[in-house]
Amino acid sequence: MLAPVLMVVGTASSVGKSTLVSALCRIAARRGIRVAPFKAQNMSNNAAVTANGEEIARSIAVQAAAAKLTPSVQMNPILIKPEGQRRSQIIVQGRPWQTLEAIDYWQRKQLLWEIVTNSLDQLRQAYDLVIAEGAGSPVELNLKAHDITNMRVATYAQAQTLLVGDIDVGGIFAAMLGTLMLLEPEERQLIAGLIVNRFRGDPDLFTDGIQILEQRSNKPVLGVVPWLPQLGLPEEDAVALERPDQTTNNAALTIGVIQLPAIANFDDFDPLAQEQGVAVRYINQPHELQHCQALILPGTKHTLAARQWLTEQGFDQAIQQFQGPIVGICGGYQLLGQQIDDPEAVEGIGGSMAGLGLLPITTIFQRHKQTRQVQALSNLPWAKAYPLAGYEIHMGRTELLADQPAFSIQQAESTHADGCMRANGKVWGCYIHGIFANTEFRQAWLSRLGWQVQSAIQPIDPFERLADHVEACLEPNLLTKLLGQEIRD
Structure with a gap:
């Protein structure tokens, strides 16, 4: 029997999917569930190396640590490393495969899809639960025919799927409702609920917003997650370097x-x-x-x-x-x-x-x-x-x-x-x-350089801090409600 898959997709890139998957992995792991992260395809020049010398996305290695696992290549079978000039090096099963332009890569999608499903099935055989992450938006209509990362994975695994939106950048209603509208009917049925991420201020002030989302989408809002500063986990994309709050005024x-x-x-x-x-x-x-x-x-x-x-x-x-x-x-x-x-x-x-x-x-x-x-x-x-x-x-x-x-x-x-x-x-x-x-x-x-060691303060495990923060904001016992008895004991 294959383990169930919980899928996390987002309204866009950088809405917090990777961090939410890390949180859910730690929430599951500390309940004694043998959980593994999965991302079919990742585009990033931030990479990690497994014990076998295989290359995977750094964000997946972080999620594996959240799940209290050693990372494996099955967790991220395809890694795309942009080289500029519209070319990318394609890493398949942890090893360099080919350097291709986008159109050449798309032409090989069927071969790559078989690699994706084989890796996912291996994880589902080895663990009680797989938490899969999408990439970017699942409704990039000009690219969707070539998408092997988002709803194609959810459909293959019949995964309960969470849709995440970033309220801090604005436009949360258009982003979430528009994404749902553009999904195919069978894909929309897989959406179990919505997560509003990076809320600043008092979440109680968003009560009307929750009602609007639920009434217009016919989907429950399963959590409003406040902004969590200085988490101490690696960023996945170089877009993070463009944020203005990279330094502190009191740094010596x-x-x-x-x-x-x-x-x-x-x-x-x-x-x-x-x-x-x-x-x-x-x-x-x-x-x-x-x-x-x-x-x-x-x-x-x-x-x-x-x-x-x-x-x-x-x-x-x-x-x-x-x-x-x-x-x-x-x-x-x-x-x-x-x-x-x-x-x-x-x-x-x-x-x-x-x-x-x-x-x-x-x-x-x-x-x-x-x-x-x-x-x-x-x-x-x-x-x-x-x-x-x-x-x-x-x-x-x-x-x-x-x-x-x-x-x-x-x-x-x-x-x-x-x-x-x-x-x-x-x-x-x-x-x-x-x-x-x-x-x-x-x-x-x-x-x-003249820096002096500060007073020893016992560091807080960032995964525990993240899991506590997210779990307090989600529907109680969310994993059990979504997956019920599907999770193997």
């Missing part, structure tokens, strides 16, 4: 992260932003560097294009003259070197460009993609021999021109160098994503 230390084109895995820097007295500021113009005590060049899906963009924006001289510490992660590490070569046009355009010249390294792109979890020791003078954990996702091979490795990767029978540093450790880079999630290392680097 500001770290600048250059918002490169096709920025990837920017959640690497969330642990820095969560430290008291530290602000992470995403910058687009060279003059913004004057407000920063340290600078980070993040990962990017298109290193050569990012290098050209830095020159066009006038960053070259500003970075060279920056007096504070400079760090490069993955693509940002490559940018700090002497030379970047792409003879096989792995990134699409090919060619060679000089790097920023701050580290003695050269990088050449190859078609083999390195994806793995790693354990490492730091060689940096201010964090000597600190143990680290993280993961790598890259297609470049970097050669050190001087014996200055920043880290030593520990493998079963050997060690090898990763990253590079200047002798004093002021400028360094590496391929290790998640490096700042290592508390001892993170705080050592911040202390080097």
